[in-house]
Amino acid sequence: MAPSDPPPAGDRVGGWVRSRFALRAMEYPVPARANRLDFMAGALTLVAIAVLAVTGMVLTQFYNPAPLGAHESVRYIITTAPGATILRDLHVWSASAALTLVFAHLVAVFWRRGFRTPREALWWSGVLLLAILFGLTFTGTVLRADQEAIEALAHATAGAGFAGPLGVILTPEFTPSSPLLTRLYGLHVSVLPLVLLALLALHLWLIRHLGVSAPAGTMATFRSHLRRLGGFALILVALLATAALSWPAELLSPGIPGAETTKPFWPFLWIYAAENLFGMPGMLVAPGVLFGFLALVPVADRQDGRMATMTRWAGVVLFGLMIAGIVYAAVAPAQSHLDMGM
Numbered sequence: 115m116a117p118s119d120p121p122p123a124g125d126r127v128g129g130w131v132r133s134r135f136a137l138r139a140m141e142y143p144v145p146a147r148a149n150r151l152d153f154m155a156g157a158l159t160l161v162a163i164a165v166l167a168v169t170g171m172v173l174t175q176f177y178n179p180a181p182l183g184a185h186e187s188v189r190y191i192i193t194t195a196p197g198a199t200i201l202r203d204l205h206v207w208s209a210s211a212a213l214t215l216v217f218a219h220l221v222a223v224f225w226r227r228g229f230r231t232p233r234e235a236l237w238w239s240g241v242l243l244l245a246i247l248f249g250l251t252f253t254g255t256v257l258r259a260d261q262e263a264i265e266a267l268a269h270a271t272a273g274a275g276f277a278g279p280l281g282v283i284l285t286p287e288f289t290p291s292s293p294l295l296t297r298l299y300g301l302h303v304s305v306l307p308l309v310l311l312a313l314l315a316l317h318l319w320l321i322r323h324l325g326v327s328a329p330a331g332t333m334a335t336f337r338s339h340l341r342r343l344g345g346f347a348l349i350l351v352a353l354l355a356t357a358a359l360s361w362p363a364e365l366l367s368p369g370i371p372g373a374e375t376t377k378p379f380w381p382f383l384w385i386y387a388a389e390n391l392f393g394m395p396g397m398l399v400a401p402g403v404l405f406g407f408l409a410l411v412p413v414a415d416r417q418d419g420r421m422a423t424m425t426r427w428a429g430v431v432l433f434g435l436m437i438a439g440i441v442y443a444a445v446a447p448a449q450s451h452l453d454m455g456m
Contacts, residue, residue, distance in 0.1 A: 264369025
């Protein structure tokens with residue numbers, strides 16, 4: 115093309131869009147190593163959360179948060195609304211994917227010590243994101259109002275009773291004018307998503323200004339990173355859709371208060387294992403140990419040395435115990451915990 119020739123129409127349109135929507139801001143440099151899959155678990159978590167948000171907004175149009183209508187509304191989704199059924203299954207599988215990916219992201223950042231100065235706040239915001247996703251998973255489980263949901267809620271309220279003022283929001287007495295299930299629905303669709311959105315905004319802001327914790331070397335543009343991420347995102351969505359179509363989410367019979375015949379959703383099996391071994395105290399101690407350790411990591415591992423080595427090995431042991439607990443709880447017979455006391 116001669117220098118005097120006008121640029122192709124596609125280039126003109128692309129240039130117009132990039133200039134009007136400030137897309138040239140995506141041309142900033144990032145380490146080329148960040149284009150590897152092990153550096154994209156965090157961004158893929160965001161993709162899974164986006165799928166959760168879209169499917170969840172549709173499902174709210176079918177769900178009845180009243181205690182007497184919740185289970186029947188979910189059954190209606192499964193038996194009468196085929197499109198909503200697929201979205202529900204996609205919602206459930208996306209929840210599993212989001213928790214798996216965010217935890218994998220934390221493990222990867224922990225291993226390459228991406229929490230060291232000046233990225234402590236970046237690490238802590240990621241830990242809080244993990245906690246909020248656990249909260250969303252718990253409240254989503256309870257909303258089914260089936261046997262597993264009733265048991266999960268009974269365990270939560272029992273633990274809340276021993277947590278004192280910190281657990282008062284999970285007790286029926288917090289506000290007698292509104293059923294606990296309805297309040298948990300409010301947490302699931304408004305409070306927790308708003309907190310999640312605020313944490314995501316903070317997390318992305320810190321990443322943009324502190325950079326990716328990847329070794330310096332060959333650089334690439336963030337736009338090229340987005341293109342590669344888009345490919346992985348499409349693969350993730352395709353896998354989630356395949357799983358949703360192949361293995362629909364189960365709905366048990368309406369819950370019977372006081373009965374304990376089920377096990378929790380798999381991300382909580384490590385807590386269930388702690389209950390099996392230590393009774394009700396295990397339900398409180400296990401997550402306290404996990405999140406307490408994660409909060410202390412940037413403080414304990416500031417620079418290479420004995421403390422850094424001990425912190426790394428403590429993380430390896432803790433991760434191994436979690437995996438072992440999940441496997442053990444998955445194969446162990448269901449047990450009764452509510453009558454074990456404190």
